[in-house]
Amino acid sequence: MIATETSPPLSGKTIALGVSGSIAAYKAADLTSELRKSGADVHVVMTESATQFISALTLSTLSRNPVLSSFWEEEGWQPGHIELADKIDLFLVAPATAQQVGNYANGLAPDLLGAIYLATKAPVLLAPAMNGKMYEHEAVQKNLEIVKGRGVEIIEPVVGELACGYEGLGKLASIETIAECVVSKLR
Numbered sequence: 100m101i102a103t104e105t106s107p108p109l110s111g112k113t114i115a116l117g118v119s120g121s122i123a124a125y126k127a128a129d130l131t132s133e134l135r136k137s138g139a140d141v142h143v144v145m146t147e148s149a150t151q152f153i154s155a156l157t158l159s160t161l162s163r164n165p166v167l168s169s170f171w172e173e174e175g176w177q178p179g180h181i182e183l184a185d186k187i188d189l190f191l192v193a194p195a196t197a198q199q200v201g202n203y204a205n206g207l208a209p210d211l212l213g214a215i216y217l218a219t220k221a222p223v224l225l226a227p228a229m230n231g232k233m234y235e236h237e238a239v240q241k242n243l244e245i246v247k248g249r250g251v252e253i254i255e256p257v258v259g260e261l262a263c264g265y266e267g268l269g270k271l272a273s274i275e276t277i278a279e280c281v282v283s284k285l286r
Contacts, residue, residue, distance in 0.1 A: 107138030108282045114139045115183055115219075117192035117212040118158070119199045120148025122262040123228035123271040127153060130193055131161040133278045142183055144168070146199070146210050167211050180211045184218035189285055192216075193254070194228035194271050197239050203251070204242035222284055226254040226277050231267030254280050 114134055118127040127143065134141045143158040145168040155166040167179055184190075192199060192212060199212055203225075208214040216223065225246065233239060234256060243253060254277055259270035271277075 107136070109134065109285060110138035112139050112188045112285050113186055114141050114189045114191055114281065115187045115215055115221075116141055116143045116162075117190065117195070117199070117215070118143060118145045118149040118153070119192060119194055119196040119212060120146050120151065121194040121196050121228045121271070122152060123194040124149045124152035126271055126274060127193065128157055128161055129274045130277060131158055133274055134281065135162065137278065137282060139281075140164070142167070142187070144180070144183070144211050144215060146212055170211060170214075180214050181218050184215045184221075187219060187221045189224065189281060190215060190219050190221050191224045191226070191277070191281060193224075193226035193277055195225040196227075197229050197233050197236075197242075200225065200227060200239060200242045200246065204245040223251045224254060224277075224280060224284060225251055226272050227256050227269075228271035229256075229269050230261055230263050231265060231269040234269040252280070252284070 118124050131141050141162040142164050143162050143166045159166045202213045203216050208217050254272045257270050258268050260266055261269050
């Protein structure tokens with residue numbers, strides 16, 4: 100579908116929304132809703148640890164698509180994560196934990212998010228969320244530089260109250276900011 104002045108900005112676009120195991124995972128519900136309101140076909144992919152923060156049922160209801168969370172739950176002869184990696188227009192990971200960033204920087208695929216990252220030719224956006232000390236750690240910063248060098252765009256975290264009780268850099272960017280970055284990337 101070609102977007103017109105009256106059609107939503109993401110009409111006809113397919114997005115894989117990766118959700119990793121951060122307390123900020125609960126914000127994936129609002130992000131999923133916002134992307135759908137903008138016209139996107141949203142497919143949520145969760146790490147096992149993300150399912151401890153928000154349910155797959157919530158995200159499948161909001162996205163109107165089944166949620167992928169395990170290699171072992173895929174059905175049929177064709178791996179669902181590879182099929183998804185082939186059809187998406189954008190791979191967005193929000194929140195992206197230090198572990199996910201490290202997996203991507205090192206070409207690791209211990210979960211569906213890593214496998215989709217390695218298999219897709221679509222643009223990739225990462226929205227990190229973690230403790231500020233973790234975010235500023237040399238290893239995390241090095242991993243972010245590595246993925247940036249491969250064309251991955253980072254939606255920088257913001258300063259705010261963190262789940263650990265600290266105030267500082269590491270809070271997930273606002274849903275509005277993330278959605279604006281997605282629209283800008285897919286225009």
